[in-house]
Amino acid sequence: MSTYEKQMPIHRVRCDATGCNAEFEARYKFDRRYPELTRQEASRAGWDVPPPRGKGSRSKEDFCPEHRRR
Numbered sequence: 001m002s003t004y005e006k007q008m009p010i011h012r013v014r015c016d017a018t019g020c021n022a023e024f025e026a027r028y029k030f031d032r033r034y035p036e037l038t039r040q041e042a043s044r045a046g047w048d049v050p051p052p053r054g055k056g057s058r059s060k061e062d063f064c065p066e067h068r069r070r
Contacts, residue, residue, distance in 0.1 A: 010025070014062065
């Protein structure tokens with residue numbers, strides 16, 4: 001019998017402003033596994049992250065606190 005560790009994707013939020021390399025990674029491992037939890041944490045940290053499509057979102061762009069539009 002062998003053991004293995006399942007590789008889970010790590011989701012990050014990147015700033016879409018031209019020339020900006022800012023990237024947000026959730027603090028906790030559990031939140032990194034799910035894109036919606038990572039986006040919620042980024043929003044709490046001051047990022048301009050619109051809700052998922054179909055829930056009032058008009059843009060897919062994400063912006064760091066320095067480039068936020070709202």
